[in-house]
Amino acid sequence: MDIGSRIKLIRKQQNRTQDEIALQCGFTKSLLSKIENGKTMPPVATLMKISEALGIRVSDLLEEQPRPGTIFNTADQTRDPNRWVKTDKGYSFYAYASERRDKAMQPYLFRARKDEVKAHSLSHRGEEFIYMLSGIMKYRIGQVEYTLHPGDGIYFNSLEDHMLIPQTDTVEYLALFADDRD
Incomplete structure (x- = not known):
């Protein structure tokens, strides 16, 4: 699942509208729609605003499968x-x-x-x-x-x-x- 789809899924699980999230983030519903539909990939700062509005962390948008403990990247x-x-x-x-x-x-x-x-x-x-x-x-x-x-x-x-x-x-x-x- 891509980042936009995860944003949409989490937003819908929280029973929240695009208008509500966009307003909280300080940008347009149109931009959020483009992000959710994979038409644009925002900068990290925008992902941080969206994750804050959803009450999650950016890492929740980047990875579907969380892991505890030490993470080693090669x-x-x-x-x-x-x-x-x-x-x-x-x-x-x-x-x-x-x-x-x-x-x-x-x-x-x-x-x-x-x-x-x-x-x-x-x-x-x-x-x-x-x-x-x-x-x-x-x-x-x-x-x-x-x-x-x-x-x-x-x-x-x-x-x-x-x-x-x-x-x-x-x-x-x-x-x-x-x-x-x-």
Whole structure:
């Protein structure tokens, strides 16, 4: 089952309407419908808003089968293109340990190509840490723009508007999203 279908299933199990969820997320019913029907793949920040509105975690949308305990992800898994999610904003992500429920943080590997990323600002609950692996990108947080090179890291409040701007053809970075829900 894909992410959109899982969102729709969970929403219907909760006897909630698209209008209700979209309003709570701060976007249109039309966008939620496109997501649920697989016509668009939103950025992680939008998935976080939807999961918050549904009272679940993003990992509940990414994996159907939860597993307790230690989750080991191999390099082969991160190289498998079928395990990556390509967003409509022009970047792709791999969610580490997505099958683990009730995590305090969610690690992602992001890959963005300069000629594919669409300029867009993000904002969501929680805190975020980014560690640059390869390439160079500018990352705007609020009104301040930072240039990140391999080995650089940045930690910030995710409620601040933020945006990535690749400077090289391809950038890869690790991002940790800490969920501040109790």
